[in-house]
Amino acid sequence: MAYSEKVIDHYTNPRNVGTLNKDSKNVGTGLVGAPECGDVMRLQIEVNDDNVITDAKFKTFGCGSAIASSSLATEWLKGKSIDEALAIDNMDLVEELALPPVKIHCSVLAEDAIKSAINDYRVKNGLEALELPKSHH
Ligand code: FES
Numbered sequence: 001m002a003y004s005e006k007v008i009d010h011y012t013n014p015r016n017v018g019t020l021n022k023d024s025k026n027v028g029t030g031l032v033g034a035p036e037c038g039d040v041m042r043l044q045i046e047v048n049d050d051n052v053i054t055d056a057k058f059k060t061f062g063c064g065s066a067i068a069s070s071s072l073a074t075e076w077l078k079g080k081s082i083d084e085a086l087a088i089d090n091m092d093l094v095e096e097l098a099l100p101p102v103k104i105h106c107s108v109l110a111e112d113a114i115k116s117a118i119n120d121y122r123v124k125n126g127l128e129a130l131e132l133p134k135s136h137h
Contacts (some may be wrong), residue, residue, distance in 0.1 A: 010068035028121025
């Protein structure tokens with residue numbers, strides 16, 4: 001299978017690899033796994049008092065498409081509000097990275113990781129976790 005140039009770029013030069021302090025109230029951590037393949041992704045966001053994401057980091061133990069999806073996701077997250085981040089759809093990642101059908105679940109992992117990080121942040125700050133309907137394509 002051929003990876004697109006954008007996947008190869010993010011895979012060989014991933015953006016925002018790393019860790020934020022998960023004990024901080026301003027940090028939300030999402031940890032998700034793909035049942036399809038066992039790959040695991042951790043994505044973290046740092047949020048300021050205006051509900052804007054000021055930093056995002058990830059670590060992905062998974063395939064090239066999962067690494068590229070999470071790398072791109074962290075780029076997109078920085079500077080977005082929580083509401084804007086919630087609107088990121090896995091198909092946006094699929095389109096940008098030109099992922100083939102067998103790799104769509106890798107982008108789902110990234111969307112789930114974003115939402116799980118947002119919920120972790122919400123719960124830490126006394127808000128209810130959002131219901132996250134599975135509306136994946
Ligand atoms: Fe499972 Fe990519 S093959 S996350």
